[in-house]
Amino acid sequence: MSERLTRDEMAALVAADIPAGAYVNLGIGQPTLVADHLRPEQDVTLHTENGMLGMGRAAHPDEVDPDLINAGKVPVVETPGCSYFHHADSFGMMRGGHLDVCVLGAFQVAANGDLANWHTGAPDAIPAVGGAMDLATGAKSVFVMMSLFAKDGSPKLVPQCTYPLTGLGCVSRAYTDHGVFEIADGVVRVRDLRGITRDELAARLDVPLTD
Template sequence: MTYQRLTRDQIAQRVAKDIPEGAYVNLGIGLPTKIANYLEKDKEIFLHSENGVLGMGPAPAPEDRDPELINAGKEYVTLLTGGCFFHHGDSFTMMRGGHIDICVLGAFQVAANGDLANWHTGEPDAIPAVGGAMDLAIGAKKVFVTMEHLTKSGESKIVERCSYPLTGIGCVDRIYSDLAVIDVTSDGLVVREVVAGLLFEELQKLTSAVLINGIHA
């Protein structure tokens, strides 16, 4: 059987389905910011950005862009009714104080025990980019990761142990890749969903860490 990898927008759309009513959510730079465009309009969800914004909506149309209304990734955003701005220090207090229900981050690697590496590949010419990821990784109640399952050279990003510098230890709760949805549990990595046409055995061959088949559990 053949299978089709999810696009970045499809990954974002899938994550959006799992964000519950009333959640305070931080969307990391890159792919995670796309999630804002797929949240159900009848759900009240509070999107937070570490530069001091709460209550963001989907991306604006080009003609509606406001240069003073951006997220931490310097992308244009909209502000929903009741949204607000506040000091950068207060924003990090929210993150460090356990007031964020879910944060969604990108990753270079995720380990079988939930370790996260997403700020530096360790390469001499790479530009480190910590941002608020370390604060979010330990401060958010749940950490979701969105990423392509493989690197451009075909190596698994899901590994038994991270080889890149860590962002957080044992912090990841769920992985959303372009091939599968995987929970990080005390028993190991449990596969909950795979893309149509992909067998569990094929997914395991593409993954460096040991997987548990939880699709029919």
């Protein structure tokens, strides 16, 4: 059986699935790794909510400019033609349907595509919605990168989200350490599995799965 995917392997799968010429936003956490796996021939333009269009990969030590950072505050490089603009203009791009894809992390994804990624509801948890609601609503396609199971073993792919929602029916694809899942019309299709058998998966998820 293949070992479960590392974060970089997940990011490489996401990068390979982004259409050529797309405008894309990468959320905080695991999604920022996608920038390091995009191929030049894809001609993908990365957008950041802090006002940058044309973000590149993570910066090497000798390339670091403290004013150039991604959503996770990791230093990045520019790409040719990179531009900068006001924070409000950046949100206008997000809300106006100008992004082809956004890649977000998640606490939970429901079988109908609902997304919960900003708050667990725990009394001591710090809410961190940022621009996630704008991205989940405004982007044409929403991809999620997450571990399939939480630290306590509970599944993150669920029949219905129990955490506060970020967006309704917005997620079309979930990239996890145990494989890739396509979500459409309330149906979850298994595209690939890693480090777990189909029977083991069925025993741990309450979500009906199809091939």
